[in-house]
Amino acid sequence: MHGTIGCVQFEYDCYYEPAQKRRQLRMSSPTQRTAKLDTEESLQHFEESSPTPSADDDIERFGSREANSSAAFVRKLAVSIDPANAPPLHLFAWNLFMGTRKVHGYQPVARPITSIVSRATMESLFTIYLDKFDRCYGFINKQQVAQRIQARWQTDIADGPYDAILCGIAAAGYLFSCRETVSLEMDLIESAKQILDRWSDLEVSVDIVQGWVLRVAYMRMTAAPHAAWVASCTMMHLIDAARLHIETENIALPDSPAAPVNEEERELHRRIVGIARHSNVWLSFDLGRSRVALHNSKFALPTTRPHGDFTTELLRILPLAESLDPQRDVSLSELKSLLKEVLSQQHTEPPSVLAQTNMTMLICRRLRALDVQLTGSLLDDVLALTARSLRGAQAMLNASSPWHHVANVPFQVVCILLAIDSPAAIGQLGDAIKTLSNVSQGYNTDATREALNTACLLVWLQQKRKEKDTQSLTDILSAYSPAPQPFDQTTNLALDPLWSAGVGQAWAGTDSTWLDSLVNDMPNLQGLDFTQLLEQGFQ
Incomplete structure (x- = not known):
């Protein structure tokens, strides 16, 4: 029953692959599988990770997952406009690169960070990281990092867990300053990956968890969806093992005595866990897969740091997002209440504004799945936010800040505007397409070109449908009005x-x-x- 619903709603051809082919597919490397295959697999096989209750509950749960997924929404929107020419199920504009941020023909080499970048370069990259990344994803101790940089280049020691943090920071600095990939960035990522893979089996420390959070954040902006989701689940399991989500006076790690935790450390733990949960929740929503829930965890917002910290502003959305978990029934009145609450929040920094917009569009998709049309002041507020998010995306593009929402939100805005289909919404379409075009010119990748072409295709399909409707009205007037043919x-x-x-x-x-x-x-x-x-x- 469950699989049949998926085939009907997404217009799949129902068939069962031979067992040998399925085994080969599971054995393939995640990095070798395209984003399209990742999305189709995850959305087509909800039943693999879901219980099988009654038929009515089954339909309701599937509809919820479908509405949470932006890929499924785009597919359904296109099918509703023109089933014959609708683009396939795919995570369009999920990020700017979709796994293609690499140097052609270059094989990354893992090596000590001191042999990859100089201390002066590391300090410069750290400055870029603080200015562009840490403002909204603030989960490191800045003073400690500065001290570690000084110490690391003064002594010739073997690389330890903290080197994964330094490599992640340096790679993010390159990402937010170089539109074209450099080989040093790839070496930093490979080095961090090998350190984390090696040390994660030996000990579960705060340093290891921070390194994984940096890795997942980088992958969300550069990698293919499946690989990023898998990494985010590993990150959450390590947080569970380190017990960073449990706010007690002492945290006892495996095979180690309880260590006292002061308020500064507890505040850092809240930031680490908050950003990690934020990443895992949205990765799971986008792919229609299960998220990793931390048991015995009480979410507490971290205190806002002075001098341009917007992490708390970003994390304020997290409890609202988690309340839309596919396994939980959400009423129409609750959805509208959530939408009003999200729209009432004050977000200032562009990445935070686009996260607010992303949450708003998720709720709009859920309402759309219930055949609810936005009207009045609520619609005005939604359109005001989408317009603001387009300006924010352009600002991040101008600043060479390739957050994953730079392409994702403008593309989803196009889809929401087409779904709303009001004069005010259609009037905003030009700005949304223009922003996507600017993104494609600024970051000329297969992913951005595909996003722009698909958005224009959706607009064209809507135009052709309107032409057909208008021609039908013209034919009626031509046949029955007492006036000359208008x-x-x-x-x-x-x-x-x-x-x-x-x-x-x-x-x-x-x-x-x-x-x-x-x-x-x-x-x-x-x-x-x-x-x-x-x-x-x-x-």
Whole structure:
């Protein structure tokens, strides 16, 4: 029953692969599988990670996961517009690179960080990290990092767990300063990966967890979806093992005595756990997969740091996002209440604003799945936020800050605007497409070009559908109205104010006597000057 629902709603051809082929697929490397395959696999096989309750509950749970996934929403939107030409199920614009941020033909080499970058370069990259990354993803002790940098380049020691943090910071510095990948960035990532893989089996420390959080954050902005999700789950399990999510006076690690935790350390733990949960939740939502829940965890917002810290602002959304877990039933009234609460929050830094927009669009997708249309002030507030997010995406593009939402949010805004399909929403489409075009020019990758082309395809499909609808209305008037045919005989184009001024002139030249007769027959319409109304409509 469950699998059948997926095939019907997403228009899959139902078939069962041979057992040998399925085994080969599972044995393949995650980095060798495309984002399209990742998405289709995760969304098509919900039943692998879900219980099988009654049929009604089954349908409801599937619908919830479908609504949480941006890929599924895009697919359903396109199918509703034009089933024959809709693009396939795929995570369009998930990030700017989709796993392609690498140096062509270069094989990364893991080596000590002191042989990759000099101390001066490391300090410069750390400055970039603090200015662009740490402001919204603040989960390191800045003073401690500065001290570690000084000590690491003064002594020739073997690389330890903290080197994974230094490599992650340096790689992020390159990512946020170089639009073209450099080989040193790839060496830093490979070095961090090998350190984390080796030390994660030996000890579970705060340093190891911080290194994994940096790794997942980097992968969310550069890697393919499946690989990033797997890494985020590993990160969450390590947090569970380190017990960083449990706020007690002492934290007892395996095979070690309880260590006293002061308030400064507890505050750092809250930031680490908060960013980790934020990453895992949204990765799971996007792919339609299970997230890793930390038991016995009480979410507590960290205290805002002075001088440009927006991490707490970002994490304020996290409890609201977790309340939309697919396993939990959410009523219509609760969805509307959540939407109002998200819209009422004050977000200032562009990455935080785009995270707020992402949460807003998730709720809009859930409402859309319930066939609820936004109207009135609520719709105005949503459109105000989407417009603000487009400006934020452009600001991050100008600053060479390739957060994953730089491409993702503008693309999803296009989809939401097409779904809303009101004059105000359609009026904002141009800005959304322009922002996507600028992103594609600034970061000319396969992922950004694909996102722009797909967005334009969706707009074109909507246009063709409107043309067909307008032609049907024109045919009705042509067949049954007492007036001359209200369309241009030379072009046979539907006379809609959205068309060119030349088409509008055809209406302006039409005899409106039949409309005047209509007014005389219907008292409620008296007082309207239809000739003036039509002329104003074409200006």
